[in-house]
Amino acid sequence: MVVQQEEYEGVTSASAISAYLNAMIESGGVSLCLAASDARPEPIVLMEQHVGETLVMDLSSVDYLLGRLQQGEQFFLRGQSQGKVLRTPLLSLTETRRTGGRFLCCSDYPVSIDVLQRRESFRAELRMGMVVSAAVVSADGESVQGELRDLSQDGCQIELPLTASGVLAEADGPLKLAYTFPDGTYFEVLGVARHQKTDAERHILRVGFRFANCTSDQERQIWYFVCEIEREAARYKKETQEDRQPSPLFEQAGRRTDGSELVGRRDIKRYATPTARRLVKVAAYLDAQLLLLKQGSDIDSRQLSRNADRVLMLHEEDREALLFASRCLSPEPLLVRHGIAVAVHLLDLVGSNMPRDVQKAIVASGLIHDLGKALVPQVVFKAPNFEATHRQAMSEHVSLLMDRLHNCQWLSASVAKAVIGGINERLDGSGYPEGLSGNDINELAKASAIVDVVEAMRRDRADRPARTAQQIYRHLLRHPHQFDPRWIKRYVEHFKTLPVGSLAHFSSEQLAWIVRLNKDGTPAEVVLAEGVEPPLRDTLGVSVRGDVFERLGRPVREVAVST
Structure with missing residues (x-):
């Protein structure tokens, strides 16, 4: 006989009860649960059954409950068999004896067994x-x-x-x-x-x-x-855990004791500077946003606003610390690193005299400008030969992203169009998505194109290695038909020939990261580097301030590093 009982089936057949109890005995995994509503299961050993008479259990693991059970407090047993959860009705102890250091107890024999068929609910x-x-x-x-x-x-x-x-x-x-x-x-x-x-x-x-x-x-x-x-x-639920x-x-569980903090499973201590460790939160947001876009979601307006504000705050506190921090995110995905670097450098280049809401829109647009590439078939980026069909498919990343901005009502449409929509346009009309040329391209879009190309060329790509700032500047100046020479000049004058975040080889044979610059573009502070690797906490040496030339000599050349 089977009686339906909520999600359980109540089984009253004597042979079925015996079979289920045997399965619980053989499984070795049985819990005792007190009748009290806030009680939690305690593992015990169900040793044997005497059909229709008693159950024999070893309660040594819950000896602190014996007093309550011997006074008549009821309980039920729970176990499993073939993926099904089994539960007895309320039982009471009828006998307790101690033998060989163990507490062997007998209880009533159950008149039914409840069987939970929905395993996933347990x-x-x-x-x-x-x-x-x-x-x-x-x-x-x-x-x-x-x-x-x-x-x-x-x-x-x-x-x-x-x-x-x-x-x-x-x-x-x-x-x-x-x-x-x-x-x-x-x-x-x-x-x-x-x-x-x-x-x-x-x-x-x-x-x-x-x-x-x-x-x-x-x-x-x-x-x-x-x-x-x-x-x-x-144990965690109870106010006192002594019983x-x-x-x-x-038994050896514990919280992290090394003082580190986790953001999205990232160990923040790995990152090179305090500003980089704060910037990791922006990287984690962009990483999450990438996945949400792939799953069909729009850009998260609230999170984008919050993280754009975070970048602005870091820039207001210390612009050079933020510029260097943008080079210290090598563990992050490429699209994330690139978005942060473009946002930070574009803000620093054009944002000084702009209203804060415009600055925020520039940062937000820079952060997400390339995320639409996650929506393009990835075979495009793996093709050995970049053909016209591949170019067309890739160019669609702009419109695919713009279509996901509906919820970002606070984001200036004109800024988003200039940065996200215009960052890939070229003066000669060879860019995308609209193929604009000359004066049809917004000034902010022209500046964005310079920043975007610099940041892209500083990183390795399948068809070429990372390049130094000087190599990138020469490339831009050789293509005045594509990139606005006025904005190239402004960029070089603003960030200098050896920008913050460059790895320099000094005449003393030392390698060091440029952390701060004097007004004339000479290094004001550097951090010694162990090798040609992206800056992380474990790869940085001591900081040298003020007397850089006296300590290290003159910078001989920049070393390209894919940061």
Whole structure:
């Protein structure tokens, strides 16, 4: 006989009850739950059943509850079999004895068993402070590190950095999920990504996986983990934890003690300067926005506004610190690094005498101007020969992005059109998307084109290596038919021949990053570099201020670095 009971099916057949109880005994994963509404499951061992008479349990792991149970407080047992969650009705202890250091207890025999068919509704959630690392590993061995957020018999949810979207998109079968608990317990299982959601505030990706091809041993282990997570979560829920024994899986759990801060799974301590560590939040926003665009969302107006304000604030505090910080973001995706560098340098070049709302619009437009490239078929960027069809497809990134700005009512339409729409136009009409020429191109668009080309050429590309500022200036000056010579001259005069963020080779044979400049363009402050690598905290040496020439000699040349 089967009685429907909410999401459970109540089974009253004596043979079925016996079979389910045997499955619970064999699984080794059974929890005792007090009748109190706020009680949480505690793992115990269900040892044997005497059909129609009693159940025998080992309650050594919950000996602190024995007093309450012996006084008549009721409880129920919960376990699993073949992916189904099983639950007894309320039971009471009938006998307790201690033997060999263990507490063996007998209880009533259940008259029914509740069977939960919807496995996915039974999830154990990890509370703040419960840290279980979870790696997602592709078939070719590429691994992305994240954290487990919840676990059920059927699947799990994992928080991952946004860079994981590439691994997920390329997967054509189950991925390996590898968990490491605080006590060192390691567990692997296969999983298929079923859904993913971007957390725009925290700049992370939440991915739901359904387990695949689980063995019976894996099912038992998963159920044990579910019970232990619930057990540990109960300790965090209570005001006092003295009467709750910690789960052995979490005995070594703890918060980060190295003083580092995480933004979207980024370890901020890696970044070279205090300003760069603050700028990482802007990078994390753009990274999240890239994924949202791919998923069909518009530009997040509130987040864009907030991060444009953040860049403006950093610029007002210390413009040279911000210029250098824009070179210190090598761990970020290329489109993110490029957007930040263009926004920062364009603001610094043209924004000094402009109203703040115009400055903000310039920054916002610079930050996102290239994000539409994520919406273009990526085969365009991988083509060995860039043909007319590829050029046409790539040019569509401008209109694809402009179509996603509907919610950004605060963003000046004229500024967005000049920066986003005009940054790729050229004086001779060879640019895109409209093929404008000469005086038809807005002055802000002409300035934006210079900044964009400089920033693009400072980085490696498939068909050429990164170039120095002097090499880029020569390239621009050789193409006056494409780039406005007046804006080239203004750019060079403003940022100098050895700009902030350049890596210079000095006559003393030292390499050093240019951090600040005197008015005549000579280095006022540099930071010694260990090698020709993008600046990160571990690759920077001591700072040299004021007496740069006396300490290091004259700068001999700039060294190209793809930052």
